[in-house]
Amino acid sequence: MLGIERGTVLVLLVGALPLTLLPAYGVVVVGALxxxxxxxxxxxxxxxxxxxxxxxxxGAADRHAAGAPExxxxxxxxxxxxxxxxxxxxxxxxxxxDVLVVPELDARGLAGLRASGLLADLPFAVTQSSDRAxxxxxxxxxxxxxxxxxxxxxxxxxxxxxxxxxxDVRLLAAHPLPPISVWEPLWRRxxxxxxxxxxxxxxxxxxxxxxxxxxxxxLFRALLDTGLRDAHDERGRxxxxxxxxxxxxxxLDHVLVRDRAGVQLVVLDVAEAExxxxxxxxxxxxxAVLPAQ
Numbered sequence: 001m002l003g004i005e006r007g008t009v010l011v012l013l014v015g016a017l018p019l020t021l022l023p024a025y026g027v028v029v030v031g032a033l034x035x036x037x038x039x040x041x042x043x044x045x046x047x048x049x050x051x052x053x054x055x056x057x058x059g060a061a062d063r064h065a066a067g068a069p070e071x072x073x074x075x076x077x078x079x080x081x082x083x084x085x086x087x088x089x090x091x092x093x094x095x096x097x098d099v100l101v102v103p104e105l106d107a108r109g110l111a112g113l114r115a116s117g118l119l120a121d122l123p124f125a126v127t128q129s130s131d132r133a134x135x136x137x138x139x140x141x142x143x144x145x146x147x148x149x150x151x152x153x154x155x156x157x158x159x160x161x162x163x164x165x166x167x168d169v170r171l172l173a174a175h176p177l178p179p180i181s182v183w184e185p186l187w188r189r190x191x192x193x194x195x196x197x198x199x200x201x202x203x204x205x206x207x208x209x210x211x212x213x214x215x216x217x218x219l220f221r222a223l224l225d226t227g228l229r230d231a232h233d234e235r236g237r238x239x240x241x242x243x244x245x246x247x248x249x250x251x252l253d254h255v256l257v258r259d260r261a262g263v264q265l266v267v268l269d270v271a272e273a274e275x276x277x278x279x280x281x282x283x284x285x286x287x288a289v290l291p292a293q
Contacts, residue, residue, distance in 0.1 A: 012250075017053060027040075058239070059236055076088070076273075085112025089119075098141045124141070125139045140162055142164070145160065150197070179213075187212060194223060203260055245280055268287065270284065
């Protein structure tokens with residue numbers, strides 16, 4: 001509630017808040033069985049707090065978009081040490097994205113994606129991978145224009161505009177450094193910069209990537225305060241988790257949307273998908289683009 005998140009441990013605990021408070025239900029049961037009124041009361045208060053925290057994540061937005069042009073956006077952290085990037089590319093190709101954002105992409109990973117045939121389906125790309133450093137790749141089935149590379153706290157992040165049946169949508173790839181040890185100030189700066197960029201946009205926008213932040217972090221909520229909406233929240237799936245892939249406890253990977261200039265981006269569906277060799281699950285969001293009347 002207070003947004004007091006300082007230090008790696010506290011930041012991680014806040015990100016896992018829906019899971020962190022689950023033992024409160026056991027406290028209520030134990031307090032009732034032992035007839036310990038104070039224990040049961042404290043547990044009940046924590047259960048109530050937990051329900052209040054998760055409630056906003058469970059209500060799907062009621063928005064209709066019959067017949068509107070659609071855009072499938074996928075974000076998939078490839079993992080820079082992925083031993084099977086070609087296999088990952090095949091799995092991503094099977095998802096049939098219109099737009100794909102790939103954090104932790106290097107030259108080897110890019111070669112694997114190309115060998116999988118994925119990039120033949122997504123011929124328009126913004127990427128600067130090299131043998132020495134990871135980057136974030138932006139790939140599209142539709143032509144990209146107004147391409148820009150934004151430097152943010154050590155990352156180089158692609159931006160571009162895509163036209164969906166004549167309606168322009170701005171694409172922003174995101175991948176702040178994780179809030180671990182000395183990187184925490186850079187994590188904060190990246191999310192604040194992303195919020196400022198979102199606030200200044202004049203086009204409807206999609207922000208996609210590994211944000212290294214969960215819906216319970218104050219900086220993530222500040223990002224939503226700019227008008228962005230989380231695709232998972234829009235479909236009542238705000239408790240979905242994407243990291244680590246084997247047993248997800250944090251939702252780090254997001255597709256965020258915002259309306260602008262009379263254009264509405266409606267989230268039709270959102271799901272997670274496995275990415276072979278990665279420590280993250282992918283997020284697949286189907287969007288409808290409702291042009292201004």
